[in-house]
Amino acid sequence: MQESILTTDQYKDLSKKIIYAVDTRYRIIPLNSLKHPKYHLKAPIYVTLEFEEDKVIASFDDIEAFSYADTTSEAINLLSDEIIQLFEDLMEDKDNLGALPRKWLQYLEEIIECR
Numbered sequence: 001m002q003e004s005i006l007t008t009d010q011y012k013d014l015s016k017k018i019i020y021a022v023d024t025r026y027r028i029i030p031l032n033s034l035k036h037p038k039y040h041l042k043a044p045i046y047v048t049l050e051f052e053e054d055k056v057i058a059s060f061d062d063i064e065a066f067s068y069a070d071t072t073s074e075a076i077n078l079l080s081d082e083i084i085q086l087f088e089d090l091m092e093d094k095d096n097l098g099a100l101p102r103k104w105l106q107y108l109e110e111i112i113e114c115r
Contacts, residue, residue, distance in 0.1 A: 031080070035080055
């Protein structure tokens with residue numbers, strides 16, 4: 001016969017604490033603009049914010065882009081710059097891309113519009 005390590009109440013309390021810990025450490029937010037005069041997002045993209053001890057990490061997992069900074073707004077601005085730089089680099093070398101970078105470029109072309 002199997003014995004429970006936690007009572008039902010202990011299990012519920014632990015579950016709440018785990019959810020709270022994850023909620024306070026990670027957040028997914030929509031990014032509506034790249035804040036660049038040359039590029040416009042056709043639709044919002046969703047970025048993940050991770051809060052470390054003294055840093056904020058912003059990431060856009062679809063293209064494996066990330067940045068980190070002291071504040072949320074700095075991390076988001078740096079991530080926007082990283083996305084633009086990657087897009088420009090991929091466009092510049094579009095005939096010589098491997099399979100994964102080609103997929104990134106195809107995706108970025110779907111979401112980014114040149115003004």
